[in-house]
Amino acid sequence: MDKKLSRREFLGTVGSAAAASAALVSGAAGAPASPTPQAAVKTLSKTTPCNKVVLEPFDYAGVTLRPSLWQRQASSARDFYLGLSNDDILHGYRAAAGAANAPGMALGGWADPNSDVVFGQWLQSMARMQRATGDKDLLEKAGILVSEYARCWPRLSGGGPAAGWNHYPYEKLVGGLIDMHHYGGHPDALALCDKITEAAVRTLNRDRIPASREPWELHSGRPLEWYTLPENLYRAYQVTGNAMYKEFADVWLYPAYWDKFAETNDPQGAQGVHAYSHCNSFSSAALAYDVTGDEKYLRSMRNFYDWVQMRQAYATGGYGPDERFVFSDGALGDSLETYSASFECPCCAWAAIKLAKYLMMFTGEARYGDWIERLLYNGIGAALWIKDRGTHMYYMDYHLGSALKYYSRNAFTCCSGTYFQNITEFSNFIYFKDAKSLCVNLYLPSEVEWKGPAGNVKIAQTTLYPEAETSTLRLTMDQPASFALKLRVPGWSKGMSIKVNGQAQTADIRPGQWATFSRVWRPGDTVEITIPLHFRRVPIDEQHPERIAIARGPAVYAQEDPHKWLSDIPATDDALDKLMKPLANDPAVFQIDNEPVVQQRNAFKPFYRFAELERYRMYFDTRHRRVLW
Secondary structure (H helix, E strand, O other): OOOOOOHHHHHOOHHHHHHHHHOOOOOOOOOOOOOOOOOOOOOOOOOOOOOOOOOEEOOOOOEEEOOOHHHHHHHHHHHHHHHOOHHHHHHHHHHHOOOOOOOOOOOEOOEOOOOHHHHHHHHHHHHHHHHHHOOHHHHHHHHHHHHHHHHHOOOOOOOOOOOOOOHHHHHHHHHHHHHHHHOOOOOOHHHHHHHHHHHHHHHOOOOOEOOOOOOHHHOOOEOOOHHHHHHHHHHHHHHHOOHHHHHHHHHOOOHHHHHHHOOOOOOOOOOOOEHHHHHHHHHHHHHHHHHHOOHHHHHHHHHHHHHHHHHHEOOOOOEOHHHEOOOOOOHHHHHHHHOOOOEEHHHHHHHHHHHHHHHHHHHOOHHHHHHHHHHHHHOHHHOOOOEOOOEOOOEEOOOOOOEOEOOOOOOOOHHHHHHHHHHHHHHHOOEEEOOOEEEEOOOOOEEEEEEEOOEEEEEEEEEOOOOOOEEEEEEEEOOOEEEEEEEEOOOOOOOOEEEEOOEEOOOOOOOOOEEEEEEEEOOOOEEEEEOOOOEEEEEEEOOEEEEEEEEEOOEEEEEEOOOOOOOOOOOOHHHHHHHEEEEOOEEEEEEEOOOOHHHOOOEEEEHHHOOEOOOEEOEEEOOOOOOOO
């Protein structure tokens, strides 16, 4: 590729190259669609045992979102993607396959002339969402897309894909096809995945040049993001048992970067590289650990996670100003003065949530749920919703002084793929389980059905958290059952308390841990969780202790209509909390109690409540404010 192309520009052109490969197709692309799988298919394909999982999510089954802002966001996303024309999604493939009058039109934006940049991610999301919701329409749509894409795929008779076929769309497509086989029961998905992988084994460029801070064009390595391939290839191996996938995954391991974190959470030379894809690469390390059992992968994941939390993350959980990891010398705080492209929200949130979920699965530790929680409320759950003809959010803006939410100028970028993946994950990171325990990771309105040690258990969770301090769990079961109920204690929290059937409990409740209640549970039991929501100051980094965001519980608050500086922000969390007073008509919106009436526009509300182009101030300098007049 042209060395001067940015990652965004390059991904906007991947369709052109892949379209050239589709010119090898024989057959009529405009013929009627192949039969789609039966919508009622529920049986998953068999999988090889996972070696290292100690705590499991519910794998997109048994969890239902109840009404909330995030349930509405998920419903809106489902309607948007379901409503996209199949003919438009497939137009570029059919045209390249030789159809003189391919129906529909190209989606446009980065998905012009074809859908390579998002196609695999959309298939994966549809496969998972329909499993979570039983959505027959979504499954039917995904089935048609797979069958029609298969008709456009070249007949592999030795030539294979043309030179333009590349790593990025291939890796995403593997994930989508494997999930359409595993979760969607599509009769052709696995055979197609085998074919494209056989072609990729023969033809993909294997240079594997590590990413580097300099020269600039190597920020994502060469070929582009090659180091993200192992995750879905190892998943394909686990689902199918086909050694081809494992052997090909082994090719793309990334010790040049992962080993920087093998023994330390403050490494040298880790900055300057592309933030999303390097965070995403640790999901490949996760699958390498699961398949091989090599503890070095897990150590690297742990240390990378801690490095991001200590050195790279904003109060929101976001990271990667201008899409890069930064020096650990105050550069993150300095970035607030320089960049409005603070956080590549859908993509970076997707990589981070996956990593945190894998770490929770492999270690059983509750602390990894904190990042998921922050990104739900301040990241993907605070993003502008996708709409119109692929209009979606790309960057979040934390610029010092004044910022706003805005849509990307480009339609259907990579973030329109990861947006759907994130939304599909909502129901999959609320609860976890092992053979004898049910774990509540997030306090989100929902229901879960679990096959416990003594039969089926159903829990309905009712809450207005994080705008209210309580969440109530009501248990339903066929008969009394003995098991452990584990509740995540947020790392930022103080004074969390639990009542069972109205009686206060004396369990060990420590921030960053599970609060565990082992007992014989009976039908109708209730658990009331109270997590006090206090305001606190969150410094951007060690070098800027007075450059702060303001958080209440897991939610970052921003100042509305920032016309002028606040007269004062208290120097301690306790003083700040005492001065913040809720509005009478909306107890989730606060004002500084001692502000003059003329400044009462300076109200604070959760960041997720801000709309498109609504001005806000998220970060504040509380010291050294220069007098300008």
